[in-house]
Amino acid sequence: MSNEQDIGRGFSRLSTSYIMLSKLVFGNALLDSQFYFLKQLKGRNRILLAGIGTGHLLKEIIKQDIASEIVCVDISEGMLEQTQKLNSSCAFQKSISLQYICSPIQGFVDEKKFDLIFFPYLLDCISAKDIITILARTKRQLNPSGKIIFTDFYIPQQPFLVKIYARLLVKILLLFFNAICKIGVKKLPDFDSLFSAQGFQLVAEKKFYRGILVTQMYALQ
Numbered sequence: 709m710s711n712e713q714d715i716g717r718g719f720s721r722l723s724t725s726y727i728m729l730s731k732l733v734f735g736n737a738l739l740d741s742q743f744y745f746l747k748q749l750k751g752r753n754r755i756l757l758a759g760i761g762t763g764h765l766l767k768e769i770i771k772q773d774i775a776s777e778i779v780c781v782d783i784s785e786g787m788l789e790q791t792q793k794l795n796s797s798c799a800f801q802k803s804i805s806l807q808y809i810c811s812p813i814q815g816f817v818d819e820k821k822f823d824l825i826f827f828p829y830l831l832d833c834i835s836a837k838d839i840i841t842i843l844a845r846t847k848r849q850l851n852p853s854g855k856i857i858f859t860d861f862y863i864p865q866q867p868f869l870v871k872i873y874a875r876l877l878v879k880i881l882l883l884f885f886n887a888i889c890k891i892g893v894k895k896l897p898d899f900d901s902l903f904s905a906q907g908f909q910l911v912a913e914k915k916f917y918r919g920i921l922v923t924q925m926y927a928l929q
C-alpha cells in the first residue's frame with residue numbers, strides 16, 4: 709500500500725469522529741477560525757477547498773452565498789462521504805456547481821483558475837518540501853486578484869506558558885496523526901516563510917485559541 713493510501717485510509721477511519729474530537733480539544737475554535745474571513749468575501753467565486761474534511765466549511769460557504777463553483781479535494785474517501793452527506797441538498801438549492809475529487813492535493817491540477825483557494829488545517833499534514841511545490845502551483849492556479857485563505861496551528865512566542873502549551877499540543881497532535889494517518893510530518897513548518905518565499909503577500913490575519921490557531925488571507929504580490 710502506498711503512503712497516500714495509508715494517509716487516505718487513516719483519515720477515513722477518523723472521519724465519523726473527527727468533529728467530535730476536534731470540539732473536545734478546541735471547542736468551536738477550529739471551525740470559527742476557518743469561517744472568519746467568509747463574511748468579508750463577496751461575489752460568485754470559483755473556489756478550491758483543499759483538505760475539506762467533514763464539510764463544515766463547505767456548508768458555511770454555501771450559506772454565505774459567495775460561490776458559483778466549488779471544487780473539493782481530499783485524500784480520504786471517508787471524509788468526502790461525510791462532506792457529501794452534510795452538503796448535497798444545500799448546494800443544489802443554490803444552484804452551485806459542486807465537484808468532489810478524491811486525490812492528494814499534491815497531484816491535483818485544474819485548467820481553470822480559482823478566485824479563492826482554502827487550506828483549512830491541511831498543510832500541517834504535508835511535508836515542507838511538498839508545501840513548496842503546492843504553493844508554487846497554487847500561484848499559477850489563482851486569478852490575479854484571487855486570495856488564499858490559510859488556517860492552521862501556530863506557536864506564539866508570548867506568553868511563555870502559552871508557547872510551551874502550544875508546542876506540547878502540536879507535538880501530541882502530530883504524534884496522533886502520524887500514528888493513525890501516517891502523515892510523516894514531524895514538526896510544524898514555518899508557514900509564514902513558506903508563503904512569502906513563494907511571493908504571497910499577507911493581507912490580513914486573525915488568531916484564535918490564545919494565538920495557537922491562525923487564519924491568514926494571502927494575495928499574489
Ligand SMILES: C[S@@+](CC[C@H](N)C(=O)[O-])C[C@H]1O[C@@H](n2cnc3c(N)ncnc32)[C@H](O)[C@@H]1O
Nearest residue numbers: 719759760761782783784787812813828829833
Ligand atoms: C486535519 S484534517 C482537517 C479537516 C478539515 N479541513 C477541518 O478543519 O475540519 C485534514 C484533512 O485533509 C485531508 N488530507 C490530508 N492530507 C491530504 C493531502 N495530501 N491531500 C488532500 N487532502 C489531504 C484529510 O483527509 C483531512 O480531511
